[in-house]
Structures are given as C-alpha cells and as structure tokens.
Amino acid sequence: MIGILAVQGAFEEHKNMLEKIGARCVLLRKLSDIPPELDGIVLVGGESTVQRKLIKELGMFDVLKKHIDSGVPVLATCAGLILLADEISGNEDTCFGSLPVRVRRNAYGRQLGSFTAIGDIGDIKNFPMRFIRAPYIESVTSGNNDVDILNVTDGKITAVRYKNQIAMAFHPELTNDTRLHEEFLQMISRNNRIL
Amino acid sequence: MNNDRYQLNKELAQMLKGGVIMDVTTPEQAVIAQEAGACAVMALERIPADIRAAGGVSRMSDPAMIKGIQKAVSIPVMAKCRIGHIAEAQILQAIEIDYIDESEVLTPADDVYHIDKTRFDVPFVCGARDLGEALRRIAEGASMIRTKGEPGTGDIVQAVRHMRKIQSEISSLAAKREDELFEAAKQLQVPLDLVRYVHENKKLPVVNFAAGGVATPADAALMMQLGAEGVFVGSGIFKSGDPAKRAAAIVKAVTNYNDPEMLASLSENLGEAMVGINEQEIAIIMEERGQ
Numbered sequence: 001m002i003g004i005l006a007v008q009g010a011f012e013e014h015k016n017m018l019e020k021i022g023a024r025c026v027l028l029r030k031l032s033d034i035p036p037e038l039d040g041i042v043l044v045g046g047e048s049t050v051q052r053k054l055i056k057e058l059g060m061f062d063v064l065k066k067h068i069d070s071g072v073p074v075l076a077t078c079a080g081l082i083l084l085a086d087e088i089s090g091n092e093d094t095c096f097g098s099l100p101v102r103v104r105r106n107a108y109g110r111q112l113g114s115f116t117a118i119g120d121i122g123d124i125k126n127f128p129m130r131f132i133r134a135p136y137i138e139s140v141t142s143g144n145n146d147v148d149i150l151n152v153t154d155g156k157i158t159a160v161r162y163k164n165q166i167a168m169a170f171h172p173e174l175t176n177d178t179r180l181h182e183e184f185l186q187m188i189s190r191n192n193r194i195l
Numbered sequence: 196m197n198n199d200r201y202q203l204n205k206e207l208a209q210m211l212k213g214g215v216i217m218d219v220t221t222p223e224q225a226v227i228a229q230e231a232g233a234c235a236v237m238a239l240e241r242i243p244a245d246i247r248a249a250g251g252v253s254r255m256s257d258p259a260m261i262k263g264i265q266k267a268v269s270i271p272v273m274a275k276c277r278i279g280h281i282a283e284a285q286i287l288q289a290i291e292i293d294y295i296d297e298s299e300v301l302t303p304a305d306d307v308y309h310i311d312k313t314r315f316d317v318p319f320v321c322g323a324r325d326l327g328e329a330l331r332r333i334a335e336g337a338s339m340i341r342t343k344g345e346p347g348t349g350d351i352v353q354a355v356r357h358m359r360k361i362q363s364e365i366s367s368l369a370a371k372r373e374d375e376l377f378e379a380a381k382q383l384q385v386p387l388d389l390v391r392y393v394h395e396n397k398k399l400p401v402v403n404f405a406a407g408g409v410a411t412p413a414d415a416a417l418m419m420q421l422g423a424e425g426v427f428v429g430s431g432i433f434k435s436g437d438p439a440k441r442a443a444a445i446v447k448a449v450t451n452y453n454d455p456e457m458l459a460s461l462s463e464n465l466g467e468a469m470v471g472i473n474e475q476e477i478a479i480i481m482e483e484r485g486q
Binding site for chain 1: 199203204206207209210211212213214229230232233234235265269270271272288291292293294316317318443446447449450451454457
C-alpha cells in the first residue's frame with residue numbers, strides 16, 4: 001500500500017496515475033489514515049507551508065518521519081521536494097529534513113515564471129517537465145556523495161535520488177508519462193516489499 | 196496566450212486544491228493567513244462585507260497595497276479586477292499577480308462583455324452560478340471557477356445553490372446521448388467542445404472552488420462535501436472575533452471535511468463568527484452581476 005499525503009494539493013493526480021499502473025493507494029489526511037505498514041510514500045505538489053503545518057498539527061509528522069528514515073521509498077514532487085530538503089534558502093523552517101540538499105522556494109518567480117521543458121531524468125529520456133511556481137535545488141550538502149543528480153535544466157538541479165528518496169521540482173503527475181511513477185514502483189519492489 | 200501557458204495556469208489551480216484562499220487587506224493580515232495555512236491570499240482594499248457597507252463604486256485595489264502583500268508572503272497572491280475592465284487586468288498582470296479574480300464583488304465596468312482572458316498570460320478565476328455560466332467563462336479563458344455565493348453576507352445559501360446546480364447539471368449532461376449534445380450546447384449557450392468535455396469527463400475542465408458566505412469550519416466542510424475542490428473565505432475570517440484561530444480551523448476542516456469528530460473539535464471555542472445578513476435583507480445582489 002502506498003500512502004499519498006493528502007492534506008492539501010494535487011494528490012488525486014498522483015493517485016490516478018499510480019492506480020493506472022497497478023498500485024494500491026491510500027490518501028493520508030490525518031494520523032489514523034496511516035496504515036501500520038507502508039510500502040511507499042508520495043509527497044505531492046501544493047503549498048509547502050500549508051502542508052508542513054498540517055502534517056505537524058494533524059499529528060502525522062513523527063510516524064511519516066519514522067517511515068522515511070527507516071527506508072520506505074518516497075516520491076516527492078515540487079512542494080514534496082521542499083518537505084524533504086534539509087535546508088531551505090532564506091532560513092525557512094524545514095519539515096522532514098531527510099534529503100541533503102538546499103532548495104530555493106518559488107525559485108523562478110511568480111506564476112508568469114512557470115514553464116515547461118523536456119529533458120532526461122537519469123536513464124529516463126525525453127521526459128516532459130512542468131514547472132509551476134517551482135523550487136530548484138541550489139546545492140547538494142557538501143561532502144555527500146550519495147546524492148544522484150538526475151536532471152539539470154538551465155544550470156539548475158531539478159531532480160535527485162538519495163537512498164530511498166526520489167525528489168523533483170516538476171510535476172510528472174500532470175502528464176500522461178508514467179515512467180517516473182513506474183520507476184518509483186520499482187524502487188518499492190527492490191525494497192523487498194509486496195504491493 | 197499559447198495553449199501551454201493556459202495549461203500551466205489551470206495546473207496552478209490544481210496545486211491550490213484542498214486549500215483555503217483568504218481575503219486580506221494588509222500585509223499583517225496576509226502573514227496571519229499564511230501562518231494559519233492559507234494556500235493563497237486575495238489582496239483587496241476592503242473585504243466584501245465592508246464594500247457592501249460602504250456602498251458606491253468599488254474598484255481594483257491600489258497596486259502599491261497589492262505589492263506590499265506580495266512582499267509579505269511566499270504563497271500565491273490573487274487580486275480582483277472589475278468585470279470587463281481590461282485595463283485593470285493589464286495592470287494586475289504588470290505587477291505579476293499570480294491569479295486575477297474577475298469579480299462581481301467589485302462594481303462591473305462593462306455590463307455586456309467579460310474580459311477576453313485568452314489575451315492574458317496570467318490566469319483568471321471567475322464566478323459562476325450554473326454550468327452555462329461556468330463554461331462561458333472557461334470559453335473566455337478562465338482557468339479556474341468558483342461559485343458566486345453572495346459575498347460579505349456570511350450566508351452560505353447561495354454558494355450551496357450554485358454548487359448543487361453546477362454539479363446536477365454536470366450529472367445530467369454526462370447522462371445524455373452523444374447526439375443530444377448539440378442541443379445541450381444551444382440550451383447552455385456555450386461552445387460544443389466544452390459540452391463534449393463535460394459529457395466525457397463528468398467534471399469541469401478546470402478546478403472549481405466554493406466562494407461567498409463561508410463563515411465557519413462547518414460551512415467549508417459542507418461545500419467540500421457538495422463537490423467543491425477548495426474554498427475561498429472572504430469576510431468570514433477577518434470579520435470574526437479570533438481570525439487566526441478561525442482561519443486555522445477552516446483550513447483543517449477543508450482537509451478533513453468528511454470527519455465529523457474532527458469537525459466538532461475544530462468548531463469549538465472559535466469566538467464570535469462574523470455577523471451575517473440574510474439575502475432578503477440586502478440591497479445589492481452581487482451574484483447577478485455578469486452572466
């Protein structure tokens with residue numbers, strides 16, 4: 001079972017895409033929604049300030065943090081990337097802090113700065129990327145060689161993999177391209193769990 | 196505006212789903228709203244309850260005031276222009292607003308035409324009372340729709356009426372035979388391709404929020420249960436006794452709108468709600484502006 005954080009944002013889109021490729025999902029709106037066993041976690045696009053606040057105030061932080069730290073595969077998009085980052089430019093509060101990167105929020109400016117691009121995400125070629133008031137990764141925390149940079153667009157890091165976490169600044173769930181979600185399901189099966 | 200820009204604009208609305216967009220009149224209020232969990236703020240000089248009380252012509256806010264709010268928060272900032280006021284919309288685009296609300300809350304500038312929103316790069320949200328109105332606004336380029344609940348009243352009845360009407364019209368359109376869609380487009384006074392989209396997908400081609408009259412966590416939960424994808428709260432927050440607490444409670448009520456126990460605890464001790472006025476008691480019916 002894959003838990004999709006559903007406190008705010010585009011969670012239905014991830015659910016539809018994962019179900020289309022055969023995964024079972026549960027929407028996480030409060031602590032009691034989190035099943036004892038989770039095979040994967042999806043952190044969705046939306047407003048990271050809202051999501052961070054609700055994760056904490058609805059009592060989900062400790063349990064989710066424990067799952068992430070224990071190696072449950074995580075797919076994070078846009079706001080989700082911000083929730084994972086261990087540093088946010090401008091000294092903003094972090095959330096899970098499990099991904100050793102520094103991110104900049106709203107890094108391309110306001111909605112007029114939103115854009116699309118096509119690029120390779122690691123081994124996945126020609127992937128359609130949709131950046132909506134997107135963040136980017138300014139840097140990987142120094143001395144950390146385990147962070148795999150999956151995409152650089154216009155000189156900015158926009159997707160990385162680190163241990164059990166795959167995080168990106170754009171929105172694969174808004175496209176018809178399921179390859180990144182399939183990659184996530186493979187991370188889950190490699191994690192020796194049964195969907 | 197190219198198609199990709201329009202797609203990106205519809206997608207920004209998707210990112211706001213499950214969230215609460217709050218009316219604010221100062222940077223201080225904007226910060227309170229953001230800290231309470233607003234997913235966006237609507238910057239305006241006077242909230243609808245005060246516009247209603249003041250009377251007279253109500254216009255776009257001072258750009259300096261909107262910029263102050265843009266500086267104060269990191270979440271998207273929206274602002275209102277008058278229905279049909281192309282120049283006000285251009286000004287809002289020039290200050291890089293994240294979303295323009297072509298709003299019946301302000302005095303209409305044009306009593307025939309809405310803005311051709313396809314000419315703009317910034318996204319627009321427009322009000323609608325029924326499916327025909329919603330699809331006409333979408334044909335004009337709106338990338339998000341909201342109900343036209345009577346603003347500034349604290350009375351939820353119109354928002355409920357509009358949401359139920361839109362949802363039931365979507366259901367009845369979805370149930371039609373394909374050869375009946377031409378007549379449906381004629382009846383609704385909307386383009387055929389949009390009718391076909393709704394028939395096939397059983398939903399609007401853009402995100403649909405509730406707006407107008409939301410004053411309590413229960414109001415917000417009601418609108419979500421009726422099919423709203425998120426909620427605008429105008430006068431309901433900063434006209435109440437404890438804005439920060441009420442705002443935070445409404446945010447959580449939108450996330451957990453199907454959990455009565457949580458709604459009960461969220462509704463406790465919120466202090467005084469805004470004083471409401473009934474639709475029978477008001478002189479200006481704003482929902483009739485712009486059809």
